Amino acid sequence: MAEVKIFERPKSMTDVSTHYCPGCTHGIVHRLVAEVIDELGIQEKTVGVAPVGCAVLLYNYINTDMYEAAHGRAPAVATGCKRVRPDLTVFTYQGDGDLASIGAAEIVHAANRGENITVIFINNAIYGMTGGQMAPTTLLKQRTTTCPFGRDPKANGYPIRVAEMLATLEAPGYIARVTVARPKYVIKTKEAIKKAFQTQIDGKGFSLVEVLSTCPTNWGMRPTEALKWLEENMIPYYPLGEFKLPN
Amino acid sequence: MPKGRVEVLEEKCKSCGLCVEACPNKVLKISDRINSKGYRPAEQFKEGCVACKMCAMMCPDVAIEVYRVES
Ligand SMILES: Cc1ncc(C[n+]2csc(CCOP(=O)(O)OP(=O)(O)O)c2C)c(N)n1
Ligand code: SF4
Ligand code: SF4
Ligand code: SF4
Ligand SMILES: [Mg+2]
Numbered sequence: 093m094a095e096v097k098i099f100e101r102p103k104s105m106t107d108v109s110t111h112y113c114p115g116c117t118h119g120i121v122h123r124l125v126a127e128v129i130d131e132l133g134i135q136e137k138t139v140g141v142a143p144v145g146c147a148v149l150l151y152n153y154i155n156t157d158m159y160e161a162a163h164g165r166a167p168a169v170a171t172g173c174k175r176v177r178p179d180l181t182v183f184t185y186q187g188d189g190d191l192a193s194i195g196a197a198e199i200v201h202a203a204n205r206g207e208n209i210t211v212i213f214i215n216n217a218i219y220g221m222t223g224g225q226m227a228p229t230t231l232l233k234q235r236t237t238t239c240p241f242g243r244d245p246k247a248n249g250y251p252i253r254v255a256e257m258l259a260t261l262e263a264p265g266y267i268a269r270v271t272v273a274r275p276k277y278v279i280k281t282k283e284a285i286k287k288a289f290q291t292q293i294d295g296k297g298f299s300l301v302e303v304l305s306t307c308p309t310n311w312g313m314r315p316t317e318a319l320k321w322l323e324e325n326m327i328p329y330y331p332l333g334e335f336k337l338p339n
Numbered sequence: 340m341p342k343g344r345v346e347v348l349e350e351k352c353k354s355c356g357l358c359v360e361a362c363p364n365k366v367l368k369i370s371d372r373i374n375s376k377g378y379r380p381a382e383q384f385k386e387g388c389v390a391c392k393m394c395a396m397m398c399p400d401v402a403i404e405v406y407r408v409e410s
Contacts, residue, residue, distance in 0.1 A: 093409065094408075095344070095408055095409070096406065096407050096409060097404060097406055098407050099395040100404050101401045105401065109350070109351055109400065112400075113353075114399075115353070117399055119400050120396075120397065120398075274361070275393040275396045279396070315355040316355075316357060316360045
């Protein structure tokens with residue numbers, strides 16, 4: 093009887109153990125990005141831009157050239173890199189605080205200009221790194237340290253559907269929302285990330301994949317409970333799907 | 340059904356339990372051992388793995404390697 097290894101760490105991931113909390117889904121998405129880079133054979137031609145947020149140390153984990161951007165400014169850094177070196181594949185990886193709060197201007201205008209970059213957007217409905225404050229994506233009634241009685245639309249507005257909002261723009265090539273709540277969704281997430289990178293490689297403009305994710309620590313749940321909560325509460329408000337396809 | 344086996348890289352595991360939950364055949368559990376970070380690593384505790392990779396797909400720490408047994 094012979095054995096064949098059918099699953100192992102992708103080459104575009106370093107062997108470093110992450111600093112993430114147990115069960116945090118950032119690690120799943122890192123792995124998918126690395127697998128896609130491997131499958132497209134672009135490790136030597138890829139540049140990533142890390143955010144401020146829990147994924148701030150992304151450059152320790154993804155084994156490609158990497159930048160670290162100021163909070164929210166990853167799409168601007170990626171714009172500069174891609175314009176100077178259009179032969180490279182350039183991606184950002186950003187949380188919801190980073191992308192939809194402080195970086196709201198940068199993401200909207202990079203998308204509106206149709207910059208030929210790829211954005212991996214981690215929507216975990218909270219600021220993870222800083223201890224669980226409300227994000228623009230925090231759900232109504234969801235409790236955080238800055239809305240301890242639950243998000244109230246009168247005081248805090250409504251959760252922003254970033255994928256749909258950016259899909260109203262003319263220029264973007266590919267925009268999708270996916271999740272990693274179960275293996276079947278993980279498979280779809282990888283397909284979407286691959287399509288997004290392919291959109292860039294084909295020169296079809298801005299691409300973004302929003303990944304509904306968990307923050308078990310600041311949600312105050314076990315990792316398995318957090319996935320369930322995501323499925324029951326986030327997916328109904330943030331529908332999965334492709335909102336824009338390259339033509 | 341294909342036959343398989345998984346290996347948990349114990350030093351990478353953070354005992355989150357996502358693999359245990361994901362396995363359709365319930366052949367994984369959290370062990371009694373403790374790794375150098377203080378976590379109890381997951382382990383395959385019985386036969387019945389079908390090499391479906393669902394555990395590995397859910398592992399945030401890429402701590403699982405999956406093998407298919409070819410007969
Ligand atoms: C200019 C500036 N303002 C505020 C902060 C504090 N800060 C660090 S991370 C963060 C938000 C992180 O949340 P998110 O982007 O959702 O990432 P997550 O940790 O949830 O993955 C904030 C506000 C900062 N580092 N720099
Ligand atoms: S604080 Fe939340 S987002 Fe940050 S590593 Fe922990 S679980 Fe993940
Ligand atoms: S490969 Fe499938 S059957 Fe085997 S341990 Fe993992 S989830 Fe269970
Ligand atoms: S999913 Fe990974 S880190 Fe979590 S318990 Fe299983 S092997 Fe360990
Ligand atoms: Mg966040």
